[in-house]
Each structure stands twice: as structure tokens, then as C-alpha cells.
Amino acid sequence: MTKKLFTCCLLALSAFFAPLAAAATQAPDELVRKVTNEVLTIVRSDKAIQAGDFQKTLALVDEKVLPHFDFRRMTSLAVGPGWRSANPEQQERLIAAFRILLVRTYSNALTKFRDQTIEFKPMRDNSGDKRVRVSTEVHQSGAQPIPIDYALEQTGQDWKVFDVIVNGASLVTNYRGEFAGEVNAKGIEGLIASLEAKNKSLEAGQGGK
Amino acid sequence: MKNIFLAFATFLLVAGCANAPPEDPLEPFNRSMFSFNEKLDNAVTKPVAKAYVAVTPAPVRTWVSNFFGNLQDPWIGFNNLLQGKFADAINDLMRFVFNSTLGIGGLLDIASEAGMPKHDEDFGQTLGVWGVKEGPFMVLPLFGPHTLRDAAALPLDATATSPWTVPYANPIVHDEKARYGLSGMKMIDGRARLLGLERTLDEGTLDKYRYMRDFYLQQRRFKVLDGNMPIEYDDFDNPDEGADNTPQNPGGEQ
Numbered sequence: 001m002t003k004k005l006f007t008c009c010l011l012a013l014s015a016f017f018a019p020l021a022a023a024a025t026q027a028p029d030e031l032v033r034k035v036t037n038e039v040l041t042i043v044r045s046d047k048a049i050q051a052g053d054f055q056k057t058l059a060l061v062d063e064k065v066l067p068h069f070d071f072r073r074m075t076s077l078a079v080g081p082g083w084r085s086a087n088p089e090q091q092e093r094l095i096a097a098f099r100i101l102l103v104r105t106y107s108n109a110l111t112k113f114r115d116q117t118i119e120f121k122p123m124r125d126n127s128g129d130k131r132v133r134v135s136t137e138v139h140q141s142g143a144q145p146i147p148i149d150y151a152l153e154q155t156g157q158d159w160k161v162f163d164v165i166v167n168g169a170s171l172v173t174n175y176r177g178e179f180a181g182e183v184n185a186k187g188i189e190g191l192i193a194s195l196e197a198k199n200k201s202l203e204a205g206q207g208g209k
Numbered sequence: 210m211k212n213i214f215l216a217f218a219t220f221l222l223v224a225g226c227a228n229a230p231p232e233d234p235l236e237p238f239n240r241s242m243f244s245f246n247e248k249l250d251n252a253v254t255k256p257v258a259k260a261y262v263a264v265t266p267a268p269v270r271t272w273v274s275n276f277f278g279n280l281q282d283p284w285i286g287f288n289n290l291l292q293g294k295f296a297d298a299i300n301d302l303m304r305f306v307f308n309s310t311l312g313i314g315g316l317l318d319i320a321s322e323a324g325m326p327k328h329d330e331d332f333g334q335t336l337g338v339w340g341v342k343e344g345p346f347m348v349l350p351l352f353g354p355h356t357l358r359d360a361a362a363l364p365l366d367a368t369a370t371s372p373w374t375v376p377y378a379n380p381i382v383h384d385e386k387a388r389y390g391l392s393g394m395k396m397i398d399g400r401a402r403l404l405g406l407e408r409t410l411d412e413g414t415l416d417k418y419r420y421m422r423d424f425y426l427q428q429r430r431f432k433v434l435d436g437n438m439p440i441e442y443d444d445f446d447n448p449d450e451g452a453d454n455t456p457q458n459p460g461g462e463q
Contacts, residue, residue: 105409198415
């Protein structure tokens with residue numbers, strides 16, 4: 001009787017801890033591979049997404065991809081030195097607006113995905129590093145493979161992506177030039193207003209292709 | 210064609226004196242050329258590329274891409290040779306030999322499947338490796354974003370990767386119409402593969418000229434250095450911490 005109870009307890013305990021353990025040992029390259037494969041499998045099999053159903057793509061990105069991104073870090077990198085002069089409330093609005101902008105861009109790119117294949121490059125031993133770069137290559141016939149790297153940082157237990165580097169160009173810090181121009185001309189509030197106006201104008205014309 | 214380059218060179222001399230930021234001395238000219246190219250693309254190139262995608266089955270488009278891609282490989286290999294990367298140069302030459310024969314005149318890219326990767330080299334990159342500075346950024350009519358260095362290499366790069374355009378008594382393609390046909394087809398193929406990108410630029414940026422320029426320059430520098438280019442990430446949330454580099458990927462070789 002006691003033995004049976006003990007086994008039961010053990011089972012219950014392991015069932016409780018297993019997901020935690022799995023989360024803790026999720027290496028950054030495994031994370032990138034898992035999420036990429038999951039998302040692309042869905043995109044490849046979903047006719048609605050391939051036909052350009054934007055809301056559906058958005059929902060997919062929202063569920064599978066966004067939890068693994070550090071938008072605060074991304075926004076601060078995109079805004080640059082101006083970030084320090086923004087107050088916490090302005091920072092939150094910047095993050096919210098930039099997030100919408102990035103998600104739309106990413107979702108757009110995703111609907112274009114067809115017969116390309118992704119190669120995951122082996123990662124060097126990174127034990128102890130708080131920041132790593134996971135390299136992949138997108139292969140498509142007749143063209144040079146496009147290197148796409150993900151820069152990840154460990155915050156607590158989780159690894160979060162804070163930059164995507166396409167062909168050596170950082171998609172996030174690449175915003176710094178135009179954002180700095182906006183801040184210099186119209187201040188932080190001006191940048192927020194421009195981003196929000198941009199999102200609003202695109203929201204209006206959204207839904208179809 | 211020569212006239213265009215001449216007129217362009219004259220214009221550069223004039224435009225270079227105008228007031229513009231130091232990192233982009235030709236900005237006013239570049240912006241107007243950028244929007245000119247955009248209008249041209251909207252009116253002609255993009256609709257044609259869209260129609261091409263609509264009427265051509267995907268496998269055929271892949272053959273077309275492979276065919277033009279194969280004709281680049283000897284030039285890519287030659288540039289690897291000029292940059293002292295002999296193993297890569299041999300790889301590129303073998304690609305051309307394999308794909309031209311077993312790959313049915315380049316329609317199939319069997320070399321990639323056999324483990325011979327396609328490289329990305331051109332004479333502009335070779336000049337960069339040799340230490341030639343990139344010079345000002347410029348948007349060329351029809352040919353798009355370039356640095357002065359890459360624009361100077363462009364006639365050579367374009368001719369060497371499209372052998373049918375070799376001027377004077379072309380030994381490869383005799384028929385003039387066929388030559389234009391090939392050039393047109395290559396342009397449509399290239400444009401078709403970029404369909405959708407303009408929407409990303411339109412929707413994802415506040416100033417697409419600036420984003421495009423910075424993106425172009427970053428990835429050109431990355432290619433010249435064959436991937437050995439660290440990106441610096443400052444921490445703007447933590448003023449005590451200075452800039453540092455992100456670790457590089459081990460397989461930096463492109």
C-alpha cells in the first residue's frame with residue numbers, strides 16, 4: 001500500500017516537474033529550431049495562410065513566435081541613445097508601437113514562404129554565455145543561400161530573441177538611423193506619433209491581401 | 210548605355226557639391242532616383258514579374274533561376290580566386306561543370322545537392338577585399354542601390370554573369386533578339402524572386418529610403434568580410450554597461 005502510494009506520488013511529482021525541467025534545459029539553438037520548424041510546418045500546410053490570410057498568420061505568429069521575443073530590448077536597440085531620454089510611459093508606448101510594426105513585417109514575410117528550406121548551423125559551445133547567435137541558412141533554388149541569424153539573450157531561465165540578422169544586416173539596429181532622424185526632428189513624442197500613425201494607416205487597409 | 214553612364218558621372222560631380230549629410234553625400238539625388246526606380250518598378254517590372262509568376266509553374270521558374278544562377282558560377286569562382294580563396298574557387302568551377310552537364314545545361318542545381326554550396330561573390334567584393342574603399346552610396350537608375358566601388362564594378366559584373374551580352378561579335382548568342390530576350394528573362398526572374406519585399410519596406414519602415422540604404426550598406430560590408438563582422442549591441446536600459454560584441458557564429462565562411 002505504502003509502496004503504491006509512493007509510486008503514485010513519484011509519478012505525480014515527475015509529471016509536475018518534467019515540463020519545468022524541459023524548459024530549463026531548452027538550449028537557444030534547440031529553441032530556434034523547434035519554433036521555426038513548428039511555424040513553417042503550419043505555414044506550408046495551411047492554405048489560408050498561403051493565400052494571404054493576414055489575420056490567421058498574425059494569430060499564428062502571436063501564439064508561436066512572439067513569446068520568444070524580447071520586445072523591450074529590441075525597441076531600445078532600435079531607438080538608440082534616445083531611449084534613455086524617454087520616460088517609462090513613453091517607453092511602453094514605443095514598445096507597443098514597434099511591436100505591431102515588427103509583427104506585421106514578420107507576418108508578411110511568412111506568407112511568402114513556399115519551397116525554401118532552412119538549414120540550421122551547428123552552434124559552438126556556448127555554456128556560460130548569456131548571449132549567443134544561432135545561425136541558419138535559407139536555401140532556395142537558383143540563388144545563393146541567405147544567412148539568417150538570431151541573437152538571443154538569457155533572461156532568467158528563458159532565452160529570448162532580441163535581433164534577427166539577415167545577410168549580416170541587423171533588422172533591429174537598422175531602424176536606428178531613421179528613428180534617430182525622427183527623434184532629432186520631432187523628439188521622442190514625435191517618433192511615437194509617427195509609429196502610431198503608421199500602424200493606424202496600415203490597420204485601415206488591412207484584412208485582404 | 211555609354212551615354213547614360215557619362216551623363217550620370219557628370220551629374221555626380223555636380224551633385225557631390227550639394228549640401229547633404231556626410232554619410233550620404235548624394236542623398237537628394239539618391240532619393241529622387243529611388244523614387245524614379247520605384248515608379249518604374251510599379252509601372253513595368255513588378256506587373257511583368259507578377260504575370261510571369263501567375264502563368265509559369267513553380268518548377269519551370271526554378272529551372273529558369275537555376276539556368277541564370279549557373280552562368281554566374283564561373284565569375285563567382287574567378288572572384289574567389291582573385292581573393293585567394295582557392296578551395297571556394299574550385300568548388301564554384303566544379304559547380305559549373307556539374308550543373309552544365311549532369312544538370313542539363315544548368316536547369317538543375319545538382320551540385321548544391323551534392324554538397325557544393327553556391328557562393329556569393331562579385332568584383333565589387335573583390336575590390337573591397339583588395340582594400341578599395343566603398344565610396345559614397347548611390348542609387349543608380351534601373352540598377353538600384355550601390356556604393357561607388359560596386360557601381361564601378363557593375364559593368365564588368367553584369368557582363369561576366371550574362372555572357373550573351375558581351376559586345377561586338379558575340380560568339381555565344383548570334384541573334385540580337387535572343388540576346389534581349391535572355392536579358393529580359395533574367396531581369397524578370399530576379400524581380401519575381403523579390404516580389405513581396407516592397408510591401409515589407411512599405412509597411413515596416415517610416416523612411417524606406419533610409420532603411421533600404423542602411424540595410425544595403427550593412428549587408429555589403431558583411432559580404433566583403435565573408436561574415437566576419439561583429440554587430441555591437443549597446444544596453445540603453447543600463448547606462449553603466451558599455452558596448453560589447455555578440456559572439457560570432459563558428460561557420461563565418463560564406
